[in-house]
Amino acid sequence: MTSGKHGEFESDASSESLLARAYGLKTPEDAKGLYRDWAKTYDHHLENGLLYLGPKKIAAMLAEGLEEKSARIIDIGCGTGLVGQYLVSHGFTHIDGLDFSPEMLAVARSKSIYRELIQADLEKPIDLAPGTYQGAISCGTFTHGHVGPGAIREIFKLLAENAWFACTIHGHLWHEAGFERALTQLQDERVMTIEAVRDEAYFDGKEPEGKFCIFRKSPV
DSSP states (O other): OBOSSTTOBOTTOOHHHHHHHHHTOOSHHHHHHHHHHHGGGHHIIIIIISOBOHHHHHHHHHHHHOOOTTOEEEEETOTTSHHHHHHHHTTOOEEEEEESOHHHHHHHHHTTOOSEEEEOOTTSOOOSOTTOEEEEEEEEEESTTSOOTHHHHHHHHTEEEEEEEEEEEEHHHHHHTSHHHHHHHHHHTTSEEEEEEEEEOSBTTSOOOEEEEEEEEOOO
16 A cells, blocks of 8 residues: 555555545554555545545534634544634634644644644543633544544533534444444433434445534533
């Protein structure tokens, strides 16, 4: 998949083969290696090669609920900033980004979308002040070999009362990895409410394979 020169994919690597590698990840360490190598060509492969619609759709879902354009938003697993670009198009002006890949964050930084970029591992407690954000968003983070459902509880700790959280969760993992169970428990504990869960396609012309979700942090 990669050339002899570290950090670059072979010139004939197809967008489909790179997506297959992403879906074949087993561990977060595998994911770090993939995104280290993929960062520079990620936008091209996702948007031009695969016609990736996930960022546009999930940004629109957050905008449906969160009307205050000056609200402070955190983009979880921001990658190269594809979601951030769509948030800006909806008029949001205060967006922070968080990702575990320094290479992906470097690309995001070059776009001047985010006020702050944070390198952090979502499988560990996030070292940010509780209640900091009025909105959160995540696209493509809850998928194969990436981040488990336990991270969702940590994300809600970062949110203020009545804050909105929009995210995608890969459909194959909804039951198998325990996401539905974790979300139901959070709602039962009155941490948040599940506002909507939609079956949507990540890619133009493909079958729905993701759960596109919108939640709201409950008042204390």
